[in-house]
Amino acid sequence: MARLFGTDGVRGVANELLTAELALTLSQSAATILGHRQVTPGTRPTAVVARDPRISGEFISAAVQAGIASSGVDVFDAGVLPTPAAAFLVADINADFGVMISASHNPAPDNGIKFLARGGHKLDDAAEDAIETEMGRTPPRPTGADVGRVSRFADAEDRYLVHLLRSLNGISLKGLKIVLDCAHGAAAGVSPQAFTDAGAEVIVIGAEPDGLNINEGYGSTHLGPLQDTVREHRADLGISHDGDADRCLAVDHTGEIIDGDQIMGILAIAQKEAGTLVDDTLVVTVMSNLGLKLGMEAAGVKLVETAVGDRYVLAAMRGAGYNLGGEQSGHLIFADYATTGDGLLTGLQLAARVAATGRSVRTLAAEAMTRLPQVLINVKGVDRTRVKTHQPVQEAVAQVEARLGATGRVLLRPSGTEPVVRVMVEAPTADLARAESEALADVVKAELAL
Numbered sequence: 001m002a003r004l005f006g007t008d009g010v011r012g013v014a015n016e017l018l019t020a021e022l023a024l025t026l027s028q029s030a031a032t033i034l035g036h037r038q039v040t041p042g043t044r045p046t047a048v049v050a051r052d053p054r055i056s057g058e059f060i061s062a063a064v065q066a067g068i069a070s071s072g073v074d075v076f077d078a079g080v081l082p083t084p085a086a087a088f089l090v091a092d093i094n095a096d097f098g099v100m101i102s103a104s105h106n107p108a109p110d111n112g113i114k115f116l117a118r119g120g121h122k123l124d125d126a127a128e129d130a131i132e133t134e135m136g137r138t139p140p141r142p143t144g145a146d147v148g149r150v151s152r153f154a155d156a157e158d159r160y161l162v163h164l165l166r167s168l169n170g171i172s173l174k175g176l177k178i179v180l181d182c183a184h185g186a187a188a189g190v191s192p193q194a195f196t197d198a199g200a201e202v203i204v205i206g207a208e209p210d211g212l213n214i215n216e217g218y219g220s221t222h223l224g225p226l227q228d229t230v231r232e233h234r235a236d237l238g239i240s241h242d243g244d245a246d247r248c249l250a251v252d253h254t255g256e257i258i259d260g261d262q263i264m265g266i267l268a269i270a271q272k273e274a275g276t277l278v279d280d281t282l283v284v285t286v287m288s289n290l291g292l293k294l295g296m297e298a299a300g301v302k303l304v305e306t307a308v309g310d311r312y313v314l315a316a317m318r319g320a321g322y323n324l325g326g327e328q329s330g331h332l333i334f335a336d337y338a339t340t341g342d343g344l345l346t347g348l349q350l351a352a353r354v355a356a357t358g359r360s361v362r363t364l365a366a367e368a369m370t371r372l373p374q375v376l377i378n379v380k381g382v383d384r385t386r387v388k389t390h391q392p393v394q395e396a397v398a399q400v401e402a403r404l405g406a407t408g409r410v411l412l413r414p415s416g417t418e419p420v421v422r423v424m425v426e427a428p429t430a431d432l433a434r435a436e437s438e439a440l441a442d443v444v445k446a447e448l449a450l
Contacts, residue, residue: 004135005128007309007416009114011103014056018111020063027067027099029134030115031148033127034097035073036140038118048093048116048153050078050086051101052186052244055211056111060101064113068099069148071140078156080209082186082245084342085160087120091339092159094118102186102244105221108212120339122311157190164194164344167337171352174199178351179238181226182207183219187245191344195239198348203233215242220249220330220343227255237354237361239347247330248343250350252362260330261292263350265368266361267332268301268324270353276323276336277301283316283325285309290409290426295369308413310341372408373430375437377423382448384414387421396443400425400436408433410440419450 004010010026012018035045047068051057057080065075073096078089083100090098098116106112115123115131123131142148178200182188188207195202205225206218218225220242230238230251237258238251250258264282271277281302284292293303304322306312310333313325317335326332331341338345354361387393393412400410408427415422421444425437 004132007311008104009112011106011110011112013109014054014060014111018056018060018113020059023060023063023113024067025135026113026131027064028071028139029131030097030099031068031071031073032134032140033130034115034117035068035071039096044148045073045096046076046093047073048076048078048086048089048095048098049101050081050083050089050098050156052214053080053184053188053209053211054103054108054111054214054243056109057101060111060113064099064101065150069150071148072142072146073148075148075150076153076156077150078153080186081156081160081190082241082342082344083114084246084338084340084345085156085190087116087340088160088163088338089120089153089156090116090118091120092163100244104244104246105183105215105219105242107216108214122314122340161190161194161197163337164348165197167334167345168198168348168352171356172199173351173355176237176351176355177201177203177233177235179203179205179226179229179233179235180207180347181205181218181238181240182245183215183241183243184209184213185215185219185241185243185245187241187344191241191245191347194344194348195351198351200351203229203235205229219243220247223249223251223257227251227257231255237351239351241343241347245343246341248332248346248350249330250347250361252365253360254362256362258361258365259371260326260328260332261289262365262368262371263330263346264288264324264326264332265292265295266353266364267349268296269299269368271324272299272301278321278323281322283313283322285313285327286411286413287328287424289328289369289371289374291369291372299368314340372426372428373433374424374426375430375433377437377441379421379423379441379444381419381450382421382444383450384419384421384448386448387412387414387444390447392447393444396440400440404436408436410436412440412444421448
């Protein structure tokens with residue numbers, strides 16, 4: 001059987017792959033692996049469950065809570081909250097594990113189940129494998145007083161809000177006009193409240209979730225409405241979340257997009273100036289723009305590169321004790337305050353930097369880096385397993401690298417699941433980046449065709 005867990009939990013179309021029966025069985029197994037096997041004997045394990053507002057989250061959450069409670073674990077139902085809120089709450093109340101029900105930026109028919117270990121950390125592969133193995137066994141069947149209880153986590157949102165505001169260390173956002181796009185998702189209630197409580201004048205869009213409209217035309221994958229609203233209201237900046245609010249992208253006062261690389265650059269410089277950036281190091285993935293590397297070198301900030309995926313960023317950060325990292329997509333991790341990407345925390349920190357310096361986000365982004373044109377082509381129907389060893393392909397890569405020199409970059413990345421090779425080229429001009437990427441893509445297609 002194919003591995004059930006993907007790169008970010010178990011995800012699929014709700015009521016097709018992700019059924020109530022699967023949610024129940026999966027949660028019973030997680031209760032055994034993350035709950036009973038990791039608590040002091042005689043102690044009742046506890047779990048936090050949260051979800052985004054998509055309609056299928058209602059029945060999936062009910063099944064998850066039933067599976068956990070029927071296995072003798074007490075459940076705190078946090079309702080609709082962002083993924084980073086669930087992670088924070090697991091740590092805050094010292095729960096044994098947590099469950100977030102969300103498909104992030106995917107459309108409403110999809111959903112997912114993501115487990116969080118004690119402390120609010122993502123599971124490693126070994127823990128996921130253990131849960132899958134446990135699904136083949138008969139779950140525990142406690143009775144009477146040994147059955148888990150399900151309680152409403154009444155102050156879950158308030159706890160998370162207080163945590164977010166504390167991260168500002170007294171900086172007020174008073175005087176800033178900020179547009180928030182909540183993607184009709186999990187941030188629709190808590191994000192506007194956080195920015196308002198921090199002192200900003202807030203204009204909100206994409207904050208009317210009906211269970212079916214999550215990520216539909218709004219959010220970090222659809223920035224047009226945010227750009228238009230910022231210009232219309234002459235706001236200082238705009239902040240956009242995805243469905244579960246673990247990422248943040250921004251736009252400046254002109255509507256120009258500020259991506260995750262630029263946000264990381266801005267905040268890395270801020271932390272370095274404050275003396276809080278551990279070892280003056282920022283952790284990024286190989287997909288981060290070369291302009292970020294050059295900008296950080298000029299600012300005296302070192303970069304550590306990882307494979308693509310926030311789990312690899314987290315692993316590098318935890319392994320060496322670094323406290324800032326993230327992805328170009330807007331997943332930023334502030335290890336001093338969070339165990340996972342947090343779009344609300346990122347947005348607040350970005351706005352706080354604007355407020356503290358009196359400079360626009362556009363100016364701050366320009367000071368942090370100059371983004372080089374980047375072209376990405378997905379070459380389909382090829383043998384991805386040979387991309388790193390096939391001599392003609394590697395020779396073609398070397399030729400492009402020689403032509404670009406220090407002014408550009410080439411990256412060939414095989415898909416983890418499909419017969420696809422991703423060809424990425426950065427160059428001083430968009431025309432050059434496109435020409436070189438198309439030429440290299442043609443070589444990959446010709447040499448590695450299936």
